[in-house]
Amino acid sequence: MTRSAVIVGGNRTPFVKAGTSFAAASNSDLLTAALDGLAARFGLAGRRLDEVAGGAVLKHSRDFNLTREAVMGSALDPTTPAVDLQQACATGVETVVYIANKIALGQADVGVGAGVDSASDAPITITEPLRRALLRANRARSLPERLRALATIRPHHLAPVAPQVVEPRTGLSMGEHQAVTTAKWEITRQAQDELALASHRNLAAAWDSGFFGDLVTGYLGVNRDGLLRPDTSLEKLAVLKPAFGGPDGTMTAGNSTPLTDGAAAVLLAEEGWAEANGLPRLARLVDAQVAAVDHTSGDDLLLAPTDAAARLLERQGMALGDFELYELHEAFAATVLATLAKWEKSGLGTIDTDRMNVTGSSLAAGHPFAATGGRIVATLAKLLHARGSGARGLVSVCAAGGQGIVAILEAV
Amino acid sequence: MSVRELPELPSLVPLFAKAVLPSLDRGPARIPGDTVLVRGVGQDLGRLADYDRVCGFGLSEVVPPTWLHVLTFGLHIELLSGRDSTIRLAGVVHVSNRMRLHRPVVVTDRLDVSARATNLRPHKRGALLDIVGEVHVDGELVWDGVSTYLAPGAKVPGTDEQLAREEYVPTTPNAVWRLPADLGRQYRAVSGDPNPIHTSRLAARAFGFARPIIHGMWTHARLLAAVQPRLPDAYAVEVGFARPILLPGTVGAWWRPDAGGWVAAVTDRAGAKPYLTARITPSP
Known part of the structure; x- marks a missing residue:
């Protein structure tokens, strides 16, 4: 009998700008809060799950068992095992894939894929x-x-040493790498600001409609994403100075993601097991693919997901147009636009951008590195489920090190 | 019984100075009859985060019940420093404590915090009294606590009360905690309890201790933090303070499910002698 992993639901903390409302919270605190909210939502308090996979990008050495410690600090049964995984910003999708694969192989019936990052509580090291x-x-x-x-x-x-978000082999920050890509693919300032505006508008509308009511649990008195600017406009975005790419650069603080604090968790279960246990079945995880590029030799650092998508679609015998919805992580507005441009140029095709990031993405929500995957997967699963059985969605997340992950979800 | 409303929680250091001065009244012991109340107390997230860290709790929106005790503590000093009390907080020994959390309290709740002194009774070493604290949110009782203090040498007519102590059965600890020398300073910063016997060797010597001792409510909180993820939304926790812990020091601790709740203790490293014993009972 084939086993398939379904997304039961998700829970995340609100995402807030680093150094603000969650400044006092550690990765462990945030991850525990996300797990506790998930436990409360699905009646998991005191229950043993088969495994919780979690991770963080900015991690203290003392947190070598971050996820296991968070599980023991949560309402879950303390005999729930856990594993730490890390693949930079792809972490949150990788943890979901890890649990889904175990479920498909019969090694688990129910588990959690999670991720967290606190840029406020980043480790400071010594020289x-x-x-x-x-x-x-x-x-x-x-x-x-x-x-x-x-x-x-x-x-x-x-002198203390703060963590840096630079690529070790090039010495360039992620923004500097993307600035090269942005220029190469001729992505305009206008297009980037429009994408940022759409992200804020979509996220604001989703909050206003109550969409996140069963996806987010308040933390430390914060009940909404703190970076969301519902009243932003193209005019406001247009006056911002370039942050990357020199004085003529097109990338600004408005169309780039800021350092963010937050955690997200996704509950997965074997489809039959979920049904037998009275749990929702939103969407199946159909397949996933990682890819890497050689950015040290000039490849675009953040466009590895385009290669991953090509391989995944070929394996599945699908085309880029076969999806009702697309979730492209907005590391920078220009990353998304360059991804679309590269898909088109490489012959994969184009997508209807009205079906992309329909409830907003990282530009408006913020991007706590390892938590973004969980936010996206839970959001997309809910959206697809509402569209009806069989509706498919594509997830694409870029990551440091020239890596990227894509995944296909299909509504149950 | 009268209620005396204060505009805000009292500042502990000047109040404590008053609580150190001995009462000149040599007659029978007296305690105040009124309830002190502060309405609309806000909780400081930064201080809560520090408290959680020092005591071993994770930072959650839901606050630990021992944190609510800390918020009432200024009123304990207020009650045991005024003219209508012959008993001074600086001279008493905290012998036992029990508190009940009636429902989760979140850091954004505004609290009506009150305390009253009651139940003054004789003891072979002096007198016992209880400070009963209560926390209300929008008129709903969310937490109450009873701190039992021994006032050595205080005179109260009547028959001596024996403190009920469960017999301690030596138990191998399942945890070892290393308490640094500055732990008293750390806990003072988050609790506001300025008693120098927790931070000064000299003050500790004056009270007969070789070194500073850690606050009993830190030990209580640290033990509760070990069990807290397993606890329901509403529960009662009773602790007995058996003997003080000198700083720096290494102690043992154990906790185990018992009769639907938990029993727990902080002990010497071997688990032979208890410093603090605890019982946690879920509320029905």
Whole structure:
């Protein structure tokens, strides 16, 4: 008998700008809050799930067991096992795929795919020379040896080191990489601002209609996404100065995602198991594909999802036009527009952009790196379910390291 | 019984200074008869986050019940520092505590916080009294607590009350906690309890302790934090403070389900002697 994994539902915290309402919350606090909200929504308190997969991009070394610790701090049964996964911004989709694959293989009946990121509580580390000196001192067998090790420390080694969002092999930040892509694909400022505006309008309309009522649980007194600007306009976006690409750059704070805090979790179950346990069945996870490009040799850092989509569609015998809805993660407005341009140029075709990110995406909601996948999957599953059995949707998320993941959902 | 309404929760340091001065009244012990009340107390998220971290709780929208005790604590000092009390908070020993959480309280709730002193009774070492605290949200009782204090040397007519103590059965701890020397300072910052026996070696010596001792309510909170994810929305927790914990120190702790609730203790490393014993009972 074939087993298929269905998305039962999701829960996330509101997403807020880093350093604001959730500044005091750790990754563990946020992930626990997302899991507790999920447990409350689906009656999972005190129940053992087969596994919870979760992850964070900005992670403290003490959080080596982040997800397991969050599970033990949550209302879930403490005998629920957990695993930490990380694939940069693709983490939230990868954790869902991991659980779905286990379900399909018969290794699990029910589990959670989750992700969290706190840019507020990012780890600060020490300089490499200081770290190496301390390790040498720790290994030293005599006092003189220890003192010799410590004597190599210089005052400038003592400065704290904040995490950087740069590609280690190119030294370019994600925004700088995207600026190259943006220019190469001739993405205009106007098109980027229009996409950002649509994201805010769609997200605001979805909030106003109550769409997120069963997808979001308030946290620390915040009940709505904090970055959402319902009253933004093309005029307001047009006056913003370029943030990437130099003085003539087209990418601004308005059409790029800011550092964000938040967590998201998706409940998955085997279809028959969900039915037997009286749980909703929103959509099946049909298939997924990751891909990577060689951005160190000039490939577009954030366009790996276009390759992933090509391989996935070929395997499934589907075309780009076979989907009712598309969810393209808005790392930058220009990323989405370049993805569409590359799909068209590579012969994959075009999509009806009115079917894309219909309840808003990362430009309006914000982008807590590892939590974005969970937000997208739960949102799309709900949207597809409302459209009726068989409705299909495509998810596309780019990630650091020149990687990307795409996935197909189909309404039950 | 009269209710005395204060405009805000009292600032603890000046109040504590008053609570240190001994009462000159040498007659039979007296406690105030009125209830002190502060309406509309807001909760500070930053302070809650610090409290949670120091005590081992995760930062949740739902606050720990021991945090609500902390919010009432200023009123304990207020009651035991005025002219109508011969008992001074600085001189009492917190011997037991029980609190009931009637429903989850969230950090955005505005709280009506009250406390009254009651049940003054004789004890072989002095007198016992209870401070009963209550927290209401929109007129609904959401939390109440009874802190039982021993006032050594206080004179109250009547027959001595024996404190009921469950016999402690030595139990191997399932956790080891290392309490740093500055833990008293950390807890002072989040609780506002300025008693120097928790932070100063000199003050601790004056009270007969070799080193500063950690606040009993920290120990209570830390133990509750270990069990809290497993607890229902409403429950009662009773603790007995058996002996003080010197800082720095390493202690054991254990907790296990029992009779539909939990029993738990903070002990020496071997689990032979308890510092604090606890019982948690879900509300029906």
